[in-house]
Amino acid sequence: MRATTPRETTLGELRTSGHVHRSVKAEIRHNLLTRLRSGEARFPGIVGFDDTVLPHLERALLAGHDLVLLGERGQGKTRLIRTIGGLLDEWTPVVTGCEINDHPYAPVCVRCVRLAAETGDDLPVSWKHRDERYGEKLATPDTSVGDLIGDVDPIKVAEGRTLGDPETVHFGLVPRTNRGVFSINELPDLAERIQVALLNVLEERDVQVRGYALRLPLDVLLVASANPEDYTNRGRIITPLKDRFGAEIRTHYPLDIEHELALIRQEAELADLDGETAEVPGHLIEIIARFTRLLRESNAVDARSGVSARFSLAGTETVAAGAVRRAAIAGEDRAVARVCDLPAIVPTLMGKVEFEVSEEGREQEVLEHLLRRATAETYRRTLGAADLTGLLDKFDSGQSVESGEMVSSAELLKRVGPVPGLAKIMERLDLTGESPGQAAAALEFVLEGLFLTRRLSKDATDGTATYRT
Structure with missing residues (x-):
């Protein structure tokens, strides 16, 4: 002023x-x-x-x-x-x-x-x-x-x-x-x-x-x-x-993950066209931050060019946009991003990364691999020691769950059914609200984490993913 x-x-x-x-x-x-x-x-x-x-x-x-x-x-x-x-x-x-x-x-x-x-x-x-x-x-x-x-x-x-x-x-x-x-x-x-x-x-x-x-x-x-x-x-x-x-x-890129996260939270513009804010849970922001840092460290990426902080900002905004799009189509009251919104950032942001000549033709494969790795690292840090027996028991009995970018939060919760210990999982992820969107975001992250740690299998086709034992 x-x-x-x-x-x-x-x-x-x-x-x-x-x-x-x-x-x-x-x-x-x-x-x-x-x-x-x-x-x-x-x-x-x-x-x-x-x-x-x-x-x-x-x-x-x-x-x-x-x-x-x-x-x-x-x-x-x-x-x-x-x-x-x-x-x-x-x-x-x-x-x-x-x-x-x-x-x-x-x-x-x-x-x-x-x-x-x-x-x-x-x-x-x-x-x-x-x-x-x-x-x-x-x-x-x-x-x-x-x-x-x-x-x-x-x-x-x-x-x-x-x-x-x-x-x-x-x-x-x-x-x-x-x-x-x-x-x-x-x-x-x-x-x-x-x-x-x-x-x-x-x-x-x-x-x-x-x-x-x-x-x-x-x-x-x-x-x-x-x-x-x-x-x-x-x-x-x-x-x-x-x-x-x-x-x-x-100058330099952020030296640790905490600074990377602080930068994304400070700079990313997450408001949709009507002025409403799409919620991107902290574990998703951490995945994008780790993804960016893994790219900077990768031998497949040209280190002289670097990976701009704008990469992580654009990634976060793209994930938020996916949540807004789903909320509009599915009629959700509140847009909350989920793991299913992450794959969209790979083709969108590929042009922001300069790869080594030896990696020509493998660019998307490299990005997808590092995104899965970032997701797994975030899962291990946040929920690696969590008690997930209540959810695993559902799959041990033969249940399978289909999710995807167009599956609403309410529909995903309905397909999974009651999960013992969900409140503690949400607490570990700092999801303090009680909205269906936050609960669905936590559940889908757990499902993806169990798949990446080889405790569940996943069939993925055309924006949908089916998790089973």
């Missing part, structure tokens, strides 16, 4: 208020130290980096360094960069109408220098919120120097100004983020000749536009992201530019 915009509207009022001008890096350093002392969250929403990445990032920011975040896809680099803007002062004064956000105490562009000389303490002042002081550009091969730094504005020339007039310059994204944080995502994808244009920004803190005698002492924190694979496959950061960044910080 934003605080009220400050009231000062002229340079004179600003001086009277006692406002102190600080550089961007000084603002970030001051506000970061304040949060460190108070114990307040420095980078809200960032999961799994507390003891690894964040200490390096904090040291770089305290040192006033421009920096590069280096890591595989889907490790949260962009998300982390965007939180740095939250360390800026909430409001900062700018000269009203300035394209590059000049501070009223120290204007640098030709227009604001002239205006300050003409108006003195009546120089008009506006206020910018920190959300407006963050700029971002995805590096693409067609990015030009004009996009980043600036170019001659033909409209201003057509209005009668001469080409030698500095005010005919149309500033690019970097100058327009002056007195803020600017991010270049996937920096190695930027053509080398375009990277050269950033050298002065990082070291001399000025810009050059088509030979104009123009020197702008920019006040900006420059942050870039890069994928290690890009250095060899698509491009690289040129050595002089790499040398000008003060810090290179490696």
Whole structure:
């Protein structure tokens, strides 16, 4: 929630208020130290980096360094960069109408220098919120120097100004983020000749536009992201530019299952189109998290490409969508995901994984095998020591149960019948409600777990599964 915009509207009022001008890096350093002392969250929403990445990032920011975040896809680099803007002062004064956000105490562009000389303490002042002081550009091969730094504005020339007039310059994204944080995502994808244009920004803190005698002492924190694979496959950061960044910080995927689970719960969007939330029980989220981690560790997957955190998020959302679809078709009041919704994520997410060349043609087989393994590991952790005698007795007497993605929760419970000890099973799975959907989710997980541990058999065809002894 934003605080009220400050009231000062002229340079004179600003001086009277006692406002102190600080550089961007000084603002970030001051506000970061304040949060460190108070114990307040420095980078809200960032999961799994507390003891690894964040200490390096904090040291770089305290040192006033421009920096590069280096890591595989889907490790949260962009998300982390965007939180740095939250360390800026909430409001900062700018000269009203300035394209590059000049501070009223120290204007640098030709227009604001002239205006300050003409108006003195009546120089008009506006206020910018920190959300407006963050700029971002995805590096693409067609990015030009004009996009980043600036170019001659033909409209201003057509209005009668001469080409030698500095005010005919149309500033690019970097100058327009002056007195803020600017991010270049996937920096190695930027053509080398375009990277050269950033050298002065990082070291001399000025810009050059088509030979104009123009020197702008920019006040900006420059942050870039890069994928290690890009250095060899698509491009690289040129050595002089790499040398000008003060810090290179490696990111990583979540190191343990708890962080993986926390990330999925935080980021996955599980609301259906009507605003209702599809419930994805914790054991299913754990299966997807373990599935993702097994893929990252698999020799069949290209480790240089990695398996993005977006894989597990998309998987969770796909499972939730399956539950919503079943609830709509079967007329269920509440959508609760079950094990039968898991197989759908294999064909849906196959394109998110880069396999080794030797695995060509086996991609689906690899994914299905690792999904079964993740399910079995989750079953052993949650219900490996549970007493399942009540359910097994039903099968020992010759009963079989057919389930599937279109079998409603009520119908599945009816087919299984009363199960002694079901309440304890649900308790072990943290299913604290008493809805048919949760009971069916627990039962189907038990059935699948018994099959994977070879205590039941299963015949699976076209989205249905029949469990028997």
